[in-house]
Amino acid sequence: MxxxxxxxxxxxxxxxxxxxxxxxxxxxxxxxxxxxxxxxxxxxxxxxxxxxxxxxxxxxxxxxxxxxxxxxxxxxxxxxxxxxxxxxxxxxxxxxxxxxxxxxxxxxxxxxxxxxxxxxxxxxxxxxxxxxxxxxxxxxxxxxxxxxxxxxxxxxxxxxYGRSGVYPLQEAFGALTAGLDPKARLAMARAIYSRLPGGHPFRRNPHLSDHEQSDAGFYDLLLHSQDRxxxxxxxxxxxxxxxxxxxxxxxAGLYDLAAMLPEGVGTHEMLDLRQQMTLAEKLNGTxxxxxxxxxxEGAKVVVAGKDPLSVPHLKGVSGADIASQVEKHGRLTITQNGEKQVVAVVREVAPFLRQVDGRRSLKDIASAAKIDVFGFSSLWRPVERVLTGAGILVYSRLLT
Ligand SMILES: C[S@@+](CC[C@H](N)C(=O)[O-])C[C@H]1O[C@@H](n2cnc3c(N)ncnc32)[C@H](O)[C@@H]1O
Missing domain, CATH: 3.40.50.150 (Vaccinia Virus protein VP39)
Known part of the structure; x- marks a missing residue:
């Protein structure tokens, strides 16, 4: 084996x-x-x-x-x-x-x-x-x-980048525990780990916690023999x-290079999507x-949310909660990858967000708000972009 x-x-x-x-x-x-x-x-x-x-x-x-x-x-x-x-x-x-x-x-x-x-x-x-x-x-x-x-x-x-500190430890533990069975490797690596200096990049990395959850987590993160x-x-x-x-x-929001650059810096427009995303990953660093x-390749990629019968769902937050935040403050606080981000959102969107329940379609939401499709789209699309980029909004007719 x-x-x-x-x-x-x-x-x-x-x-x-x-x-x-x-x-x-x-x-x-x-x-x-x-x-x-x-x-x-x-x-x-x-x-x-x-x-x-x-x-x-x-x-x-x-x-x-x-x-x-x-x-x-x-x-x-x-x-x-x-x-x-x-x-x-x-x-x-x-x-x-x-x-x-x-x-x-x-x-x-x-x-x-x-x-x-x-x-x-x-x-x-x-x-x-x-x-x-x-x-x-x-x-x-x-x-x-x-x-x-x-x-x-x-x-x-x-x-x-978000796994900073992992790879030197994998190499060192791999060399020091070579030839031992998995249980003995784990015991030895845990003993060495407890003596690492507090300034080690791994100890300073707030984004990793698997090693604290379980033996399997420690092994997978720090003792894996094949991890690229x-x-x-x-x-x-x-x-x-x-x-x-x-x-x-x-x-997707984490790879949005344009959102990370000062206004007016447009050189990214010369780059293709892959290059832009890679630069955003380097700037993000976590x-x-x-x-x-x-x-x-060649399959039709249909962008979700374009059909008026699309049904929006919110993840980890209710439509009512998010709507009151927008109503009160005219903005949303979104946490992604451990970082808080405050995004301005127009208050007129709040009644739409309140209607999102995983069953009503965009068409239902617009007609409940008595607004025509164009008016609805101009208000909805910007907030849709922010929420989908943060993984909070998806479209599906699963529950209809
Ligand atoms: C880190 S675990 C991930 C498990 C699961 N996908 C998850 O995310 O919770 C990696 C799994 O991949 C399996 N695995 C590794 N190489 C494989 C291969 N060539 N074919 C099938 N499974 C493999 C391992 O046995 C292990 O269960």
């Missing part, structure tokens, strides 16, 4: 207790069905059609459980294939699905490099896996071949090489993961 396989047999990641499924549902990006709809299907997917999904490198099952649980409670059909090399991780994922009584899941133990043999999928989740492959491009290519022409993919890969971060431009190049196209990100969606 190679080192990566041995790690995930000893420490399935992330550490999860199946009994906790009775208490809470873990949700996140990528792969919440509402977010999948927004980025892959232009927010207009017909959910009466079963979603054929693959969770590639599914680990202990976060994305699998999120997708299956949300679709089950929405009464929507699906067939999800869970795929991972680790038997121990699969057992945890199976137990979680069992506790929730989720059906429609096929569990496969194997490599994502063989994904095309499992079928053609409408959606592929691959979160936190490709940067651990010996040759990540082979993974991008294999997943690209497993995607249906009208489908899409949700990815998370590590980014370098990507700049956003490198991810987009890997997608291109696999016949895929970048289709957007719930954290992005630790890239979460993004991709579609097959």
């Amino acid at each position: 190679n080192e990566v396989a041995a790690q995930y047999e000893a420490y399935p990641y992330p550490e999860r207790d199946p009994a906790d499924e009775r208490k809470r549902l873990i949700t996140g990006s990528p792969s919440h069905p509402l977010e999948i709809d927004h980025f892959v299907f232009g927010g207009m997917r017909d959910w009466a059609q079963p979603l054929r999904a693959l969770v590639a490198g599914g680990g202990t099952g976060d994305a699998l459980i999120q997708m299956a649980a949300v679709l089950t409670s929405a009464g929507r059909p699906y067939e999800i294939t869970y795929l991972d090399l680790s038997q121990a991780s699969r057992k945890v994922a199976e137990a979680r699905a069992e506790v929730r009584g989720l059906k429609g899941i096929k569990f496969v133990t194997g490599s994502l490099l063989d994904a095309p043999e499992l079928g053609q999928f409408d959606y592929i989740d691959c979160c936190g896996v490709l940067h651990h492959l010996p040759d990540p491009q082979e993974g991008f290519d294999a997943l690209g071949r497993a995607l249906a022409p009208t489908g899409g993919m949700g990815l998370m890969v590590y980014a370098p 971060p990507f700049l956003i431009g490198e991810v987009i190049s890997s997608l291109d090489a696999a016949g895929l196209t970048y289709a957007g990100s719930p954290q 992005i630790r993961t890239h979460v993004l969606y991709a579609k097959p």
Whole structure:
């Protein structure tokens, strides 16, 4: 067994207790069905059609459980294939699905490099896996071949700057614990870690906490034997090489170069999107993961929210709360990647935001406010841009 396989047999990641499924549902990006709809299907997917999904490198099952649980409670059909090399991780994922009584899941133990043999999928989740492959491009290519022409993919890969301090420690712990079994490696690395100087860039990095959550978290962050971060431009190049196209990100606001430059500085207009995003990543300096969606090259990318029947959803905040903030202050405070940002928002938008409930369409919201489509759009689009860029607003007709 190679080192990566041995790690995930000893420490399935992330550490999860199946009994906790009775208490809470873990949700996140990528792969919440509402977010999948927004980025892959232009927010207009017909959910009466079963979603054929693959969770590639599914680990202990976060994305699998999120997708299956949300679709089950929405009464929507699906067939999800869970795929991972680790038997121990699969057992945890199976137990979680069992506790929730989720059906429609096929569990496969194997490599994502063989994904095309499992079928053609409408959606592929691959979160936190490709940067651990010996040759990540082979993974991008294999997943690209497993995607249906009208489908899409949700990815998370590590980014370098927000993981400042991680890589020197991985190298040092790797050298000092070589040849030991995973348990002994963990014990030794923890002992060394406790003696690191307070000024070490890792100790100074407020963006990382996995090592404090669990043994599996410590191991994954600081003892991984194969871990290669990507700049956003490198991810987009890997997608291109696999016949895929970048289709957007719930954290698009972090890569908005124009928003980071003083007014009147326009040189960025000469750069393509990939170059602009990479420069924004360098200026931001704290992005630790890239979460993004991709579609097959040449596939129609429909921008969500253009159709008046699009249904907006707010994430982690209610329409009423956000509306009162806007009404009172004429601005919104948004926290993204640990940073607070205050954005001016015109007060006239507040009644629209109050109507957002995941069921009313843009057309419904405009007619409730007795405003014509053009008037509505001119007020709505600027706030839509801010909220979608921060991953707070997505469009989907899942619940209609
Ligand atoms: C960091 S964990 C991420 C788990 C899960 N996707 C999540 O985000 O919670 C990486 C997972 O990828 C799996 N893995 C690594 N290489 C793989 C491969 N070639 N094929 C399938 N799974 C793989 C590991 O066994 C492990 O469960």
